[in-house]
Amino acid sequence: MADQKKLVEAITPMNEDFAKWYTDIVKKAELIDYSSVRGCMILRPYGYAIWENIQRILDTRFKETGHENVAMPLFIPESLLQKEKDHVEGFAPEVAWVTYGGSEKLSERLCVRPTSETLFCEHFAHIIHSYRDLPKLYNQWCSVVRWEKTTRPFLRSVEFWWQEGHTMHETEEEARKETLQMLDIYASLCENELAMPVLKGQKTKKEQFAGAEATYTIEAMMHDGVALQAGTTHYFGQGFAKAFNIQFTGRDNKLAYPHQTSWGVSTRLIGGIIMTHGDDNGLVLPPAVAPIQVVIIPVAANKPGVMEKARELFARLKGLVRVKLDDSDNSPGWKYSEYEMKGVPLRLEIGPRDMENNQCVLVRRDNREKIVVSLDELEQKVPEALEAVRKGLYQKALDNRQNMTFDAKDWETFLSIAQKGNGFIRAMWCGDEECENKIKEETGLKSRCIPSDPALREPIADTCVCCGKPAKHLIFWGRQY
Amino acid sequence: MADQKKLVEAITPMNEDFAKWYTDIVKKAELIDYSSVRGCMILRPYGYAIWENIQRILDTRFKETGHENVAMPLFIPESLLQKEKDHVEGFAPEVAWVTYGGSEKLSERLCVRPTSETLFCEHFAHIIHSYRDLPKLYNQWCSVVRWEKTTRPFLRSVEFWWQEGHTMHETEEEARKETLQMLDIYASLCENELAMPVLKGQKTKKEQFAGAEATYTIEAMMHDGVALQAGTTHYFGQGFAKAFNIQFTGRDNKLAYPHQTSWGVSTRLIGGIIMTHGDDNGLVLPPAVAPIQVVIIPVAANKPGVMEKARELFARLKGLVRVKLDDSDNSPGWKYSEYEMKGVPLRLEIGPRDMENNQCVLVRRDNREKIVVSLDELEQKVPEALEAVRKGLYQKALDNRQNMTFDAKDWETFLSIAQKGNGFIRAMWCGDEECENKIKEETGLKSRCIPSDPALREPIADTCVCCGKPAKHLIFWGRQY
Numbered sequence: 026m027a028d029q030k031k032l033v034e035a036i037t038p039m040n041e042d043f044a045k046w047y048t049d050i051v052k053k054a055e056l057i058d059y060s061s062v063r064g065c066m067i068l069r070p071y072g073y074a075i076w077e078n079i080q081r082i083l084d085t086r087f088k089e090t091g092h093e094n095v096a097m098p099l100f101i102p103e104s105l106l107q108k109e110k111d112h113v114e115g116f117a118p119e120v121a122w123v124t125y126g127g128s129e130k131l132s133e134r135l136c137v138r139p140t141s142e143t144l145f146c147e148h149f150a151h152i153i154h155s156y157r158d159l160p161k162l163y164n165q166w167c168s169v170v171r172w173e174k175t176t177r178p179f180l181r182s183v184e185f186w187w188q189e190g191h192t193m194h195e196t197e198e199e200a201r202k203e204t205l206q207m208l209d210i211y212a213s214l215c216e217n218e219l220a221m222p223v224l225k226g227q228k229t230k231k232e233q234f235a236g237a238e239a240t241y242t243i244e245a246m247m248h249d250g251v252a253l254q255a256g257t258t259h260y261f262g263q264g265f266a267k268a269f270n271i272q273f274t275g276r277d278n279k280l281a282y283p284h285q286t287s288w289g290v291s292t293r294l295i296g297g298i299i300m301t302h303g304d305d306n307g308l309v310l311p312p313a314v315a316p317i318q319v320v321i322i323p324v325a326a327n328k329p330g331v332m333e334k335a336r337e338l339f340a341r342l343k344g345l346v347r348v349k350l351d352d353s354d355n356s357p358g359w360k361y362s363e364y365e366m367k368g369v370p371l372r373l374e375i376g377p378r379d380m381e382n383n384q385c386v387l388v389r390r391d392n393r394e395k396i397v398v399s400l401d402e403l404e405q406k407v408p409e410a411l412e413a414v415r416k417g418l419y420q421k422a423l424d425n426r427q428n429m430t431f432d433a434k435d436w437e438t439f440l441s442i443a444q445k446g447n448g449f450i451r452a453m454w455c456g457d458e459e460c461e462n463k464i465k466e467e468t469g470l471k472s473r474c475i476p477s478d479p480a481l482r483e484p485i486a487d488t489c490v491c492c493g494k495p496a497k498h499l500i501f502w503g504r505q506y
Numbered sequence: 507m508a509d510q511k512k513l514v515e516a517i518t519p520m521n522e523d524f525a526k527w528y529t530d531i532v533k534k535a536e537l538i539d540y541s542s543v544r545g546c547m548i549l550r551p552y553g554y555a556i557w558e559n560i561q562r563i564l565d566t567r568f569k570e571t572g573h574e575n576v577a578m579p580l581f582i583p584e585s586l587l588q589k590e591k592d593h594v595e596g597f598a599p600e601v602a603w604v605t606y607g608g609s610e611k612l613s614e615r616l617c618v619r620p621t622s623e624t625l626f627c628e629h630f631a632h633i634i635h636s637y638r639d640l641p642k643l644y645n646q647w648c649s650v651v652r653w654e655k656t657t658r659p660f661l662r663s664v665e666f667w668w669q670e671g672h673t674m675h676e677t678e679e680e681a682r683k684e685t686l687q688m689l690d691i692y693a694s695l696c697e698n699e700l701a702m703p704v705l706k707g708q709k710t711k712k713e714q715f716a717g718a719e720a721t722y723t724i725e726a727m728m729h730d731g732v733a734l735q736a737g738t739t740h741y742f743g744q745g746f747a748k749a750f751n752i753q754f755t756g757r758d759n760k761l762a763y764p765h766q767t768s769w770g771v772s773t774r775l776i777g778g779i780i781m782t783h784g785d786d787n788g789l790v791l792p793p794a795v796a797p798i799q800v801v802i803i804p805v806a807a808n809k810p811g812v813m814e815k816a817r818e819l820f821a822r823l824k825g826l827v828r829v830k831l832d833d834s835d836n837s838p839g840w841k842y843s844e845y846e847m848k849g850v851p852l853r854l855e856i857g858p859r860d861m862e863n864n865q866c867v868l869v870r871r872d873n874r875e876k877i878v879v880s881l882d883e884l885e886q887k888v889p890e891a892l893e894a895v896r897k898g899l900y901q902k903a904l905d906n907r908q909n910m911t912f913d914a915k916d917w918e919t920f921l922s923i924a925q926k927g928n929g930f931i932r933a934m935w936c937g938d939e940e941c942e943n944k945i946k947e948e949t950g951l952k953s954r955c956i957p958s959d960p961a962l963r964e965p966i967a968d969t970c971v972c973c974g975k976p977a978k979h980l981i982f983w984g985r986q987y
Contacts, residue, residue, distance in 0.1 A: 098543045124604075
């Protein structure tokens with residue numbers, strides 16, 4: 026009877042209200058809870074376990090590429106934040122300020138870090154003296170705070186969890202290479218482990234990070250056709266180094282400023298997973314980051330031998346995948362709904378008739394396909410089915426993106442596509458911020474990026490879609506979360 | 507020539523100035539850097555890697571004992587902090603207050619969490635309704651802020667990194683068991699992996715955590731005889747549950763308040779490692795948490811075959827231990843000092859003569875013992891030598907504690923021991939806070955704990971060492987960091 030009373034409640038259908046569908050999922054799949062701190066979320070065990078899996082994958086790749094973890098202070102003195110002009114302009118309006126320590130008013134306000142470039146630069150100035158001290162390849166896992174007015178779990182919150190990489194290099198070439206290397210690592214995480222296709226590219230100047238010379242991005246498209254900026258990497262040139270007076274003696278014995286990068290992804294990726302793969306039955310998790318990859322559900326569990334067999338299968342799978350056996354008294358039907366809501370990629374059903382035939386049934390979460398598997402081949406078929414789920418999720422998301430990406434060679438077409446609904450619009454641009462602003466004002470669409478893939482940035486027209494002047498770049502445009 | 511210019515600078519000898527010796531080590535072993543944020547430290551890669559190793563060990567044990575990780579907000583609204591009376595009294599004087607978000611003054615101040623009982627309780631009230639929802643066994647890894655006036659790296663800083671476990675149970679018995687289980691996990695980490703003997707026991711009421719009914723502690727003794735409270739676990743009873751109105755329907759269908767615990771260890775443990783094992787040549791790291799367990803140093807590296815052999819040994823050890831090959835141009839002597847400063851537990855020297863004899867030399871960091879090892883037995887002897895270092899460190903620390911623990915049956919003896927220097931004093935106590943206060947005032951010593959081990963709390967006299975009234979408990983007293 027244990028959890029019998031608990032019912033899997035229905036969630037709002039996607040097509041009825043996508044925003045409500047989203048918040049239903051984050052609550053009912055027990056990813057988060059709200060707290061009394063405005064705009065701050067609580068990551069519950071199931072949500073945090075997804076983040077831990079993402080962390081493990083990325084942390085391994087960061088270390089393989091020579092990066093080291095550090096921890097910087099939570100606070101930034103106001104004077105330190107102000108050292109780099111563009112940076113402070115970008116962030117000062119949206120930071121939380123500490124003004125009292127105990128009962129004592131502070132002589133200088135401290136902001137709660139919105140990002141840590143300034144802290145890293147202060148430290149780099151202490152430890153970088155010679156080209157022998159370079160490169161410095163640092164990363165930290167932490168939470169940051171941005172005083173957002175409108176918040177949504179995972180997508181935009183006052184506090185969120187992320188990693189921020191900060192590196193210093195001897196040459197511009199090396200720093201630029203780092204920026205692209207980290208973008209590739211992010212893209213690989215998204216495309217492989219998260220089964221989420223992303224568009225790699227460079228941001229326009231208007232959309233660059235505060236203080237950066239170049240910002241690169243991976244842009245994902247959610248199920249509703251709205252873009253999600255899933256990760257960014259920045260090349261800073263020597264701007265911060267000059268502002269913070271970070272100098273090193275080069276191989277030529279002359280003083281020089283190092284070249285800097287930073288890069289980050291956050292718990293926002295979990296929002297991306299939800300909106301890329303989820304459906305009207307709940308969350309759908311890509312196997313690589315699913316806290317439970319396979320759930321075993323005994324059918325007619327009171328029949329002799331069923332529970333024993335279920336336990337045996339659990340023991341066989343335990344070292345191979347993240348597996349859970351639900352041996353509670355709830356009905357199989359209830360359990361099916363529950364683990365569908367939680368997005369478990371694979372369900373394994375085992376009942377008396379299966380036992381007679383020395384088989385079990387695997388049910389894929391992504392398309393509900395049933396796969397009858399001989400118990401002799403269990404250890405081989407389960408990982409195969411998980412891989413099939415991954416591929417299925419990726420293909421579905423890719424199809425969605427392809428179906429919702431449109432070319433616009435002239436302003437009429439652009440407007441009519443933008444008015445019809447969401448999606449990416451590919452259109453030529455003259456390079457003027459004025460046109461970028463006009464497009465934003467009249468359609469709500471922002472430039473996503475100039476794609477990195479030469480095939481994707483092949484010109485589709487000669488003139489800017491907005492002003493008709495000669496075009497410089499092909500741009501992907503879209504609404505964004 | 508790479509790092510030739512860099513010299514391993516001498517550090518202040520321990521006996522000359524223990525405090526200066528300590529800060530020399532944290533800086534010169536590159537564990538931390540200072541920032542312009544008062545009292546906040548930067549954990550550099552080498553320091554952070556020690557913390558990562560501690561985290562990995564503990565996180566595994568927490569999960570093995572059924573705990574789940576979560577993440578709570580960084581901020582606590584003032585009204586939430588005030589819900590439990592004793593708790594707010596303990597913490598309000600030492601918290602940092604956020605009063606502005608961007609340019610907007612907040613209607614309610616937010617404190618930066620000094621600890622998260624109140625946040626967990628607010629969440630527990632949302633999710634605990636039935637005995638079926640219990641126990642909740644949660645933990646989070648994060649940093650917390652306490653506005654300390656006097657700070658020292660790792661030991662007492664405005665921001666520090668820790669884990670905080672928060673659990674809710676159906677019965678008092680289960681909650682008390684949890685409190686002791688987690689104390690055992692902490693003690694096992696300290697005694698085994700950190701090679702740091704600890705005294706387990708219960709705090710007096712005066713030294714209890716703000717809001718707790720019982721606080722348990724592990725107390726380590728540093729090389730200078732001063733105590734370090736290395737970890738604590740708390741049984742809260744139902745106090746917070748009542749203040750936050752957390753109620754569940756019990757098996758008897760009646761409403762009841764759950765029983766609560768919390769427990770934590772922090773980066774302070776790294777301070778403990780330094781002051782327990784370090785010596786005048788620098789840091790000495792216990793192998794289980796050393797970022798580099800073995801450093802290979804080629805001797806006469808320009809002689810034919812030496813560097814090749816060093817690389818071969820590196821390849822052989824790589825999957826077995828955390829090993830580094832220093833193939834830089836620095837002299838072997840410089841390298842010896844450098845890795846002694848960094849506390850690497852084992853040095854492996856390999857030179858032409860060793861090669862002739864098919865051997866290498868292992869040098870233990872703890873006692874500089876040289877062990878000649880046949881290269882045929884490398885994979886066996888290196889882990890053995892690391893284990894010998896661990897045992898050596900533990901024994902040395904245990905001897906130190908034993909040599910600096912004294913019994914005092916009367917006030918004269920107590921005073922004279924306290925005046926002579928540091929160390930633990932074992933003495934009987936009547937149980938009155940008045941005597942505890944008097945001892946503190948007159949000697950600077952605080953009660954460490956009533957030891958858990960029955961052999962250690964065996965009465966050594968009938969009367970209180972301070973007032974002469976009948977004694978209730980044997981107490982360990984000592985100065986503290």
